[in-house]
Each structure stands twice: as structure tokens, then as C-alpha cells.
Amino acid sequence: xxxxxxxxxxxxxxxxxxxxxxxxxxxxxxxxxxxxxxxxxxxxxxxxxxxxxxxxxxxxxxxxxxxxxxxxxxxxxxxxxxxxxxxxxxxxxxxxxxxxxxxxxxxxxxxxxxxxxxxxxxxxxxxxxxxxxxxxxxxxxxxxxxxxxxxxxxxxxxxxxxxxxxxxxxxxxxxxxxxxxxxxxxxxxxxxxxxxxxxxxxxxxxxxxxxxxxxxxxxxxxxxxxxxxxxxxxxxxxxxxxxxxxxxxxxxxxxxxxxxxxxxxxxxxxxxxxxxxxxxxxxxxxxxxxxxxxxxxxxxxxxxxxxxxxxxxxxxxxxxxxxxxxxxxxxxxxxxxxxxxxxxxxxxxxxxxxxxxxxxxxxxxxxxxxxxxxxxxxxxxxxxxxxxxxxxxxxxxxxxxxxxxxxxxxxxxxxxxxxxx
Amino acid sequence: xxxxxxxxxxxxxxxxxxxxxxxxxxxxxxxxxxxxxxxxxxxxxxxxxxxxxxxxxxxxxxxxxxxxxxxxxxxxxxxxxxxxxxxxxxxxxxxxxxxxxxxxxxxxxxxxxxxxxxxxxxxxxxxxxxxxxxxxxxxxxxxxxxxxxxxxxxxxxxxxxxxxxxxxxxxxxxxxxxxxxxxxxxxxxxxxxxxxxxxxxxxxxxxxxxxxxxxxxxxxxxxxxxxxxxxxxxxxxxxxxxxxxxxxxxxxxxx
Numbered sequence: 001x002x003x004x005x006x007x008x009x010x011x012x013x014x015x016x017x018x019x020x021x022x023x024x025x026x027x028x029x030x031x032x033x034x035x036x037x038x039x040x041x042x043x044x045x046x047x048x049x050x051x052x053x054x055x056x057x058x059x060x061x062x063x064x065x066x067x068x069x070x071x072x073x074x075x076x077x078x079x080x081x082x083x084x085x086x087x088x089x090x091x092x093x094x095x096x097x098x099x100x101x102x103x104x105x106x107x108x109x110x111x112x113x114x115x116x117x118x119x120x121x122x123x124x125x126x127x128x129x130x131x132x133x134x135x136x137x138x139x140x141x142x143x144x145x146x147x148x149x150x151x152x153x154x155x156x157x158x159x160x161x162x163x164x165x166x167x168x169x170x171x172x173x174x175x176x177x178x179x180x181x182x183x184x185x186x187x188x189x190x191x192x193x194x195x196x197x198x199x200x201x202x203x204x205x206x207x208x209x210x211x212x213x214x215x216x217x218x219x220x221x222x223x224x225x226x227x228x229x230x231x232x233x234x235x236x237x238x239x240x241x242x243x244x245x246x247x248x249x250x251x252x253x254x255x256x257x258x259x260x261x262x263x264x265x266x267x268x269x270x271x272x273x274x275x276x277x278x279x280x281x282x283x284x285x286x287x288x289x290x291x292x293x294x295x296x297x298x299x300x301x302x303x304x305x306x307x308x309x310x311x312x313x314x315x316x317x318x319x320x321x322x323x324x325x326x327x328x329x330x331x332x333x334x335x336x337x338x339x340x341x342x343x344x345x346x347x348x349x350x351x352x353x354x355x356x357x358x359x360x361x362x363x364x365x366x367x368x369x370x371x372x373x374x375x376x377x378x379x380x381x382x383x384x385x386x387x388x389x390x391x392x393x394x395x396x397x398x399x400x401x402x403x404x405x406x407x408x409x410x411x412x413x414x415x416x417x418x419x420x421x
Numbered sequence: 422x423x424x425x426x427x428x429x430x431x432x433x434x435x436x437x438x439x440x441x442x443x444x445x446x447x448x449x450x451x452x453x454x455x456x457x458x459x460x461x462x463x464x465x466x467x468x469x470x471x472x473x474x475x476x477x478x479x480x481x482x483x484x485x486x487x488x489x490x491x492x493x494x495x496x497x498x499x500x501x502x503x504x505x506x507x508x509x510x511x512x513x514x515x516x517x518x519x520x521x522x523x524x525x526x527x528x529x530x531x532x533x534x535x536x537x538x539x540x541x542x543x544x545x546x547x548x549x550x551x552x553x554x555x556x557x558x559x560x561x562x563x564x565x566x567x568x569x570x571x572x573x574x575x576x577x578x579x580x581x582x583x584x585x586x587x588x589x590x591x592x593x594x595x596x597x598x599x600x601x602x603x604x605x606x607x608x609x610x611x612x613x614x615x616x617x618x619x620x621x622x623x624x625x626x627x628x629x630x631x632x633x634x635x636x637x638x639x640x641x642x643x644x645x646x647x648x649x650x651x652x653x654x655x656x657x658x659x660x661x662x663x664x665x666x667x668x669x670x671x672x673x674x675x676x
Binding site: 002005006009010013014016017018030031034035036037038040041044045046047048049050051052053054055058059094097098100101102103136258259271272274348351352353354355356358362365366 | 523525526527528529533547550551552553554555556557563565580583584585586587588632635636638639640642643644645646647648649650651652653654655656657658660661662670671672
């Protein structure tokens, strides 16, 4: 019996690991029933895998039997792998016992589609319900919405889950048709729309009745695969931007495609596009926390993000007319746009300059990365750089250091070719 | 060279600050009595902790800075770093000399350095909330040992009380020789005469609950199977989970 659970866990954790979402924050579930768990605070990463990703939730599939045949997915019907399925009680027991030992913040449950969508979704909901009602579990629960599941089931799921997600996976209808023949955009966007309407509705209800039941208090998220299909960064980021605006998504996750199959519908990649994934995440952050418009980062002239430098520096180099920014006078919004100054430093600058005019020494102590920032700022009219460099020189100086950039140039490029593959 | 000596408690430090103002004699250093004394040509002033005096300083600070900023001083103190005593005094001095709150004045060294120490203390307490691993004993006690870099037990007590309201637990700091025990009603501080766990925090097998080993193995299985070998990044792994914490992590024990 125990060996069986071990084996199931190894198969169904393996199958779930390509879903990158691991967030456990944003839930507002307090432990008010003297039950188990509390999800009111910030998220906690309890461990980290050897690839450096956080482990916050028990992330598993209920089963990896699936009637769909999506090329990018390891559990697709035509793939010859071991299959397994948990029972409802097995998932509940694992969650409770892991949580009690402080291994995890909660459960992230997804599933292959067996029989049909509603049948599968109904089981996911049953597990969440059992945890909440029978075990008074107040930890974090993230449920994946099965494509094609009925709206009633999704509504019920939201009563027990802290977060719901529908994965888009492929950034355009065209690649979806090619790689996931059983899916279509309408089928994906429909539940997403339903969840977002329900979230708005619930918010209004809460205004009227404080005790109205919660609906997915940590909102909804989705995932896009980067590099499995031909879309450029402009298409990907415009889609994300639309999802944040129209569907009020909490997060869009990006997953650099890892070759999980030799399906001939897919590109051959030597290594996963990790640098590109990272640049897209940086751009996503700029959209959500730095007040950048998506067109400022990627547009028809610059359809792809620069792999060598981060998107904020790339923007600053393209828009030198905004600079230099005077640290002791400029608005917070403008200071936030300086490369090398993050949200925390920008806030500290705006607070501290009320007491005294700030110098470069202050900035360095506050945590500003002067190596990048110095080309774009003045402190009380002073600049650290006497000369007016061209875009290209600044770029090289930042990447390769002050002096030795010529020899480093060659080395770095070789490295990059290897990394990008 | 005027050196004030205190007993190592936070109230003791606040009493020192009171005495400094009372005597109008600025300190060269504020040192815990247990610490080694520096130099020959020094004059030491031993200060006896006085709750009334400590309270007056604490309340005085509360009138000038926000509650959050004030509690940051206590948190920084828990870092046990020798320089924090002086920094807290300098912070108090700056506070009392200014008409407005100085808590956002990051151009002042003591404000910024205390903020940095606070960040370290916060990070350590957050790590403990993440890396503590309970082992269940036969009498249903969930037991964990820790050796945090700073004295963070007081800071994580609430977190675990709220989270594990329906199970008895004990978290023991084996470096500072005290622990927190929750009995389903309240959390209290306890000292053990003899520590039960071995150096890596493992309890003897005979006092564990019978399924404990099974769940430890399941967790190890899970941990190894969520890893994506194609993305291996040991540097990042170590940055998030420094080696010194591994001895307490169930998933990092040999199988």
C-alpha cells in the first residue's frame, strides 16, 4: 500500500512539475475555526529544487491519464509513459500530513482529463471541499480549471480554492490548432471570463455583506509556454498585457519550453530558453510594478527583447532624451525608470531626500546599482560621468565593465551563443 | 572613553539610554556585561536594569516615531550583533533631537544600518518559518530543533501559533537553549534539561510516531521528482537554501 503511494507520488509529481506557478500568497484565509493552517500572510517557499525553483505547494496531478493529445505536454495520450491516479483520500492525507510537518503551504492540484471535463473537475472540487469542510484546512489551495468544465463546477471550485487557474500555454490560436488539436481559444477564455466575472461579482457582494462567502481570494493566473511555438516576445507580452487588463489576472507565468517529447510538431531545442524566459519575466514586472506600457518595451521595431541586457536598460538606451534624471527633484515615476533603481530604492530616495539633498554616496548605501544608474542620473546637478557616451558605448561598459570590455566582448558573445543554442 | 555596561536584555539597553541622558555623558561604547572588555584607558559604568526607566525611554520613543519603526528597534536588537546597541542609542538620540520623525531618513547612517540589520533579522525569521521541519512523536507532539543565526524565536511564535492551532508543537533553539511550546491553548517558553534530538535535529526512532518515517520518505520522493534536471542551477539553489540549513531539512537527508 505504502509503496504504491510512493510510486504514484513520483509519477504524478513528475507530471505536474512543468506548471511553474508556485505562489502561495494573496490568500486571506485566517485560522478562525481552531483548525489547521493559516493563509493570511505572505507566501512561504519551504524548499528549493536543484534547479533553484521554489517549492511552496504540494504540486501534483490527480491523474496523468488524459484523453487529449497536446504536443507540448508530457501526459499527452500518445506518449508512452507510466500512468497513475490518486484517490481522493490519498491526496487529502498527503496534503494534511505534509502541511502538519511544515513541508508545504498547501496544495496545487491539476489533472489530466479522464472520461470528460466535468467528471475530472468534479473530483478536483471534491478534494478541496473535503479539505476545507472535514479537515478544517485553512492552508492554500490552488485548483486548475479543466478546459471545458461547466460554469457551475468552476463556481463551486472558487468557494474552496484560494486561486484558480486556466492555462493558455500557447500564445496564439494558430499554434494552439497545430499543437493542441482538441483545444481552442474559446474553450480556454470562456472559463477565464467566468472566473473574472465571478471575482468582480464577489467583490461587490462583499461590499454589501461582509460575511458573503469568499471566491478565490488570491485571484486567477495562467501560464504561457515560451519557445515551443513561433510567437515573438511582442505577441507574448501583448497577450499578457491584455490578460492583466481584460481578465484582471493576478499573474501570468512563463515557462521556457523543455523538450518533453520528440513529437515532430515541435522545434528541436538543445537547452530550454532560460535567458529569454527571464527577460520576459523582467518585462512582465515592468508592466505591473514600474508603470511601463507594453509598447514601450516591445513593438514593431523591437519585436523581441534584448537577451544581453534587461528590458529596462534597453528602454533607457533607446530613450536617452528622458535622461539624465535629477535624483533630488524628479517624480517617483521617473526615478523608477532609471536602470539600476528598483521599487525599494526609489521609495527610499523619495523619503530620504526630504531630510537632506542626496549624494552619489547616499545612493550607493541605499542600494542603487550605480554601475548602471550613473549614466542616467544627476545628484544636485552633478554627474559621475564627464563624457557624453553613445548608446553603444554605455551598453558595452555596463555589460563588460569599465575598461576591459574589448577582450570581454568576444568571450561574452561565445558564451551567449552557447547559452542560446 | 566611557563604556556603559548592561545585562544583555532589551530593557537593560533602554535603561542605559536613560542613564546617558541623566548623566549627560555620551558613551564611547555600550557593551553587554558578558562580552570581553576592550582597552586599558577606559571608564566603565555598570547600569542596573530598571523597568521604570526603560519604560520612559520606550514611551518617549513612541511619541516621536511610528509603532512599526519602534518595534523595528527591538527586532534589530534580537540580531545580537554587538554594534546594534550603539546604533539603537544613536537612533534614539536622533529621534529625541528632531521635531519630526526621522524613521525615513535613510541618509542618516544609524537609520540605514538598523534598517539593514532588520532586513537580515526578518530574513532569518522568514527562513525559520520556511525551513522548520516537525517530526511527529508517538504522543502526538510535533517537534523541531533550530539554530538560527539570530535570536528569532520571539518573532516566529505568533506565526506558528496561528498556523498549527490544533496540534501540540515544540520548537527548540539548541544554540540558545530555550524553546517555545504550544499546548493547544497558549505558547510558553521552556528550557529542557537534556536535549532529546541529536546534532542534526533527529529524534530517536523509538519515540517517533509509527507513520513519521513514511511521510519523511514521501516528502523526499516528492522533492526529488519536482526537480527539472534540464534546468539544473546549483548556484541559485544554494543562494536560496544555504548549506548551513540543510541539516534540518528532511528532504536533504540521505535516503
